[in-house]
Amino acid sequence: MEAPQYVAARVQQALAEDGRTHELGIRVDIRGDQLFLRGQVSGPEQRERLGLVAHEAAPELHVHNEINVVEATEPGEDEHLD
């Protein structure tokens, strides 16, 4: 059986290199037959694509897609650099 660290590395590589995603900052954790994705992306469709690519890279695992979508909210308070 392949060590979970190698499976996680393969999934992370797929998320970075697959033409549908090209997402570099996603954390991949594997516990038993459960795979967890964590990180932040700019839209819900990208989150779904990441879940799909992870599933394709490790079809034997159950994918938990815990990625957050970052909303571009109001700019907030200014910072004065003096």
Place this chain on the structure above:
Amino acid sequence: MSILTDLRIAAVGDIHLGEDVRGHYRRSLAGIEDRADVFLIAGDLTRHGTLQEGKLVAAELRGLPIPTVAVLGNHDYHSDLEQEIADELRDAGVIVLDDDGVVIQAGGRKLGVVGGKGFGGGFAGKCASEFGEREIKNFVSHTRSIAEAWQAALKEIEADHRVVLSHYSPIKETLEGEPHEIYPFLGSYLLAEAVDTAGADLILHGHAHKGSEKGMTPGGIRVRNVALPVLGRAYAVYCLTCADA
């Protein structure tokens, strides 16, 4: 008697726009002219660096009411179409820096902006050096030549304030939150050393989505990581205080 006025700089990086979020980011820029005098974008405007995405980003940024300056990021280079993407942005009125500088009139002041994508290599004491295999030497010398170009551009520019705009980080502090093992791929101290030598008021960068917003170079220049996931808002606004004699 001197009067203090502010030069207001709106900044963001890593907006990673794609078809599924078309129009969303532009809406968040409504009223930016009331909050800032200039808008600086620290790279990774696209996801895959395709021309289609470049056109989409250009459409989102076209016709903004304040001067807008951008550098590209590693994602914008992925499809080897960085020149074409830069051309699309320039057609839309965005000033795109590529290891050079520009002086713009902002808030009644001359603001010099110098920068480009930057590159990695790591930080003093824990970095790659120009030694060994050709591939390693190429990696490090790429960063070194960028740093030299920035230093030269900063020295040439005559302006009231100078800001450096990069994608990669010049310091470790604003990477805090990222795994230490990947720091050499997130930035290089050579960038900070060049800016400390030539002088600047502020350095803005992106790239490190899990990093921290605030840091400082060894020479005391303020550094801000403006990656959208770090800011958690459409853009940050930094005010440089000017004393009018």
